[in-house]
Amino acid sequence: MKLDAKIPDGPIAEKWDRHLFEMKLVNPANKRKYTVIVVGTGLAGGAAAATMGELGYNVKCFTFHDSPRRAHSIAAQGGINAAKNYQGDGDSIFRLFYDTVKGGDFRAREANVYRLAQLSANIIDQAVAQGVPFAREYSGLLANRSFGGAQVSRTFYARGQTGQQLLLGAYQALERQVHAGTVTMYTRHEMLDLIVVDGRARGIVTRNLLTGRIEAHMADAVVLGTGGYSNVFYLSTNAKACNVTAAWRAYKRGAGFANPCFTQIHPTSLPPSGEHQSKLTLMSESLRNDGRVWVPKKKGDTRPPNQIPDSERDYYLERLYPSFGNLAPRDIASRRAKEVVDEGRGVGPSGVGVYLDFKDAIARLGRDVIEERYGNLFDMYMNITGENPYEVPMRIYPAPHYTMGGLWVDYNLMSTIPGLHVIGEANFSDHGANRLGASALMQGLADGYFIIPLTIGDYLARGGLAKLDESHPEAVAAVRQASDLTKKLLSINGTRTPTDFHRELGRLMWDDCGMARTEASLKAALAKIPQLREQFWKDLRVPGTGEELNQSLEHAGRVADFLEFAELMCIDALHRDESCGGHFRVEHQTEEGEAKRNDDEFAYVAVWEYQGAGKQPVLHKEQLTFEYVPLAQRSYK
Amino acid sequence: MNLTLHVWRQTNAADQGRFVTYKATNISEHSSFLEMLDVVNEQLVRDGADPIAFDHDCREGICGSCGFMINGEPHGPLPETTVCQLHMRVFQDGDEIWIEPWRASAFPVIRDLVVDRSPFDRIIQSGGYISARTGSPQDANNILVPKENADLAMDAAECIACGACVAACPNASAMLFTSAKVSHLNLMPQGQPERDTRVASMVLAHDEEGFGHCTNHGACQNACPKGISVNYIARLNLDLRKAKTRRQGDLI
DSSP, rough: OOEEEEEEOOOGGHHHHHHHHOOOOOOOOGGGEEEEEEEOHHHHHHHHHHHHHHTTOOOEEESSSSSSGGGGGGOSSSSSEEOOOOSSSOHHHHHHHHHHHTTSSOOSSSHHHHHHHHHHHHHHHHHHTTTOOOOTTTSSSSSOOOTTTOOOEEESSSSSOHHHHHHHHHHHHHHHHHHHHSSSEEOOOOEEEEEEEEEEEEEEEEETTOOOOOOEESSEEEEEEOOOOGGGGSSSSSSOOOSSHHHHHHHHHHHOOETTOOOEEEEEEEOOOOOOOOOOOOOOGGGGGEEEEEESSSSOOOOOGGSSSSGEOOOOHHHHHHTTTOOOOHHHHHHHHHHHTTTTOOOOOSSOOOHHHHHHHHHOOHHHHHHHHHHHHHHHHHHHOOOOTTSSOOOEEEEEEEEEEEEEETTSSSSSSEEEOOOOOGGGOOOHHHTTTTTTHHHHIIIIIIIIIHHHHHHHHTTOOOOTTTTTTHHHHHHHHHHHHHHHHHOOSSSSSSSHHHHHHHHHHHHHSSSBBBHHHHHHHHHHHHHHHHHHHHHBOOHHHHHHHOOHHHHHHHHHHHHHHHHHHHHHHOOOOSSSBBBBBBBBTTTTTBOOOOOOHHHEEEEEOOOOOTTTOOEEEEOOSSSSSOOOOOOOO | OEEEEEEEEOOOOTTEEEEEEEESSSSOTTBHHHHHHHHHHHHHHHHHHOOOOOOOOOOOSSSSOOOOTTTTTTSSSSTTTTGGGGGGSSSSSTTTTEEEEEOOOSOOOOOOTTOHHHHHHHHHHHSSSSOOOOOOOOOOGSSOOOHHHHHHHHHHHHHHOHHHHHHHOOOOOOOOHHHHHHHHHSSSSGSSSSSSHHHHHHHHHHHHHOOOOSSOHHHHHHTTTTTOOHHHHHHHHHHHHHHHHHHHTOOO
């Protein structure tokens, strides 16, 4: 495996323009002769499929949902960043670039991040042209807010449903192309494998979730926009069906997997409540703009929050980070919450939680303003907990939310398998070791609308793509392999359900490879995971058959892949003997308890290459250099 | 809590379907309705039976995947709440609960509580968009949108396409869904050039999918988990009337 990031020459501000000119083009009349497969219909996949269809490519688009509009991007709440400087508060492309590299704790590629910041402004223009109903001021101008650790107001939003509105924009653009006949939509189809012919990605194997039919689809290039893998923790803020399968199967076909240990634990989720719990619900981080985070100063203080006077409260983020206060970046806010809970100062029935209090904001701004800003979030909180956050402080706790790791891609968003492109959360992305708030929507849409539709042309125009169809031996073999795996899952007939195994894996990963990791915990996890995997293949029970809608079978396949992937995540976390961003190795912290990077040894992207079942993967390194943002210890004091 | 569930079981569209009774025992009042079904399903799998199929995903009330009838009400008894956000504390220990899929001929049952809602996608395909080519727009702040319009458009755009409006309507009409998208786009300045063809095409697509006509019952509004108002249907009718007047015969 050779890693060539293909970063264009020249000053950082000119790289993308220069690259646009240097890329080969496909003649407009020839575009329809190329077939491109897009897997996933979230912000990245949906935008990519719509735009490539509009450009004239023959697009086949796949989702396991009943409609492309259900992709999990829909659940993003808070907003999307863009360097528009509409508030005149000193924002710029360079500042957004700088903040993102720094916020990512210097583990992202500068050239990609700069391009992301450049394109951020185009995204807002595009979304507004599509009719996305962003929040407006009375003047009719777009409204902005400050969000997630930024000191400028660069976040655009549509109430607490920004992801929904942006996704519907992409979905509508996609359906327009379906109507125009440039995109063929395959709903309720799940990707089970990647088909590689002569070293190039030439198709995918899918299972029709309604009929169970497993079949091959061929193309000239494949684009994965299949999201992240937070559900390796079982309990996360991700939707239930989010999984690592597409990325994992691509990895097993030769795509390098980058920085799998970089996971983001979001500071403001609802606390866990019991064994029945199926997911953790996110409360948008925008709440931290007006809410104050605190715990009692005394351990084991069980008084109701309203009876604890101000002098006996510890507003620990304001105390520790006077300039950023409650808006400290996600990794820091999460870790500090874990710390106060571990000290025995956690709140709520389980003691696993901290308060997020709106009392002062309501007194200052009035209940109406708070309702206008966060009404739907407060309603959701009330529904789930039965408590009224206008009167009683919310209880929150960190939860797995986003994964910065993913398949390695070069500047063209192509993986180490030629022809396999990876976009959105599924790639190792521009967020380094920690993603800033309101940056995921930005990256998904930049990849989908503005980067992949152009870079894919460069790949296709270089030619060398032989005509082939579903009868190719590699396609036939991949279909047989996927069918055999499905039969195997159905034939074990043991005693434990897929959920049962998933829950056990999740608990193990949360304890040993979660917010704080040690050499010992990771080694323990690496000993336990193979045992759990062995039990899975001995004692799994999946009812029904493979020739019908079978949700247990779908889940079982995803859990099987999580059980393999979890091991890679721990290998990566163990090898990265430093702390950075969301990857916190307890052995490496500053005196104040912040993540302590080791730039001399670890300023690289760790890319893992599959060597076969049961074999240790091989590590490759993409060295990172920082020319424009000087390496520095992050400080949010 | 302990509950008795009567659940609609149907293997596929050709199967007749029937209610089957299950006991849900030892359910936490803090669990959601879907988590309660998870518990029942885990037991069914352990017993070697087929679990109850239902669509669901985000479990935060936004993806629109989940939804079925609970005691004859779409998404159950709470206003503006999807089944994934409905919590068991609203039920009483010992309750009997009837659970069945959306009933509409345009939404054929796929299995148990899962129905085919692809007609919604085809209604959007017929015109539920603004034709904005990627990469060509002007600066976003060159388009001013009065806040009242932006808010009204957003109220409509909150639709999650779950299908509760269709299930609630005695005519199985999807007018609330269709009107929400027509209104969202027709309220925006960007949506003006296509406003006439949009409303006409979408209403035609709606009718061709086999949804019934709106006769102003308002049951859709009561069932809508996002609180979308029937005023949008009035708005759609006004838009359609204007479009027909303006464009006469050459509308679609």
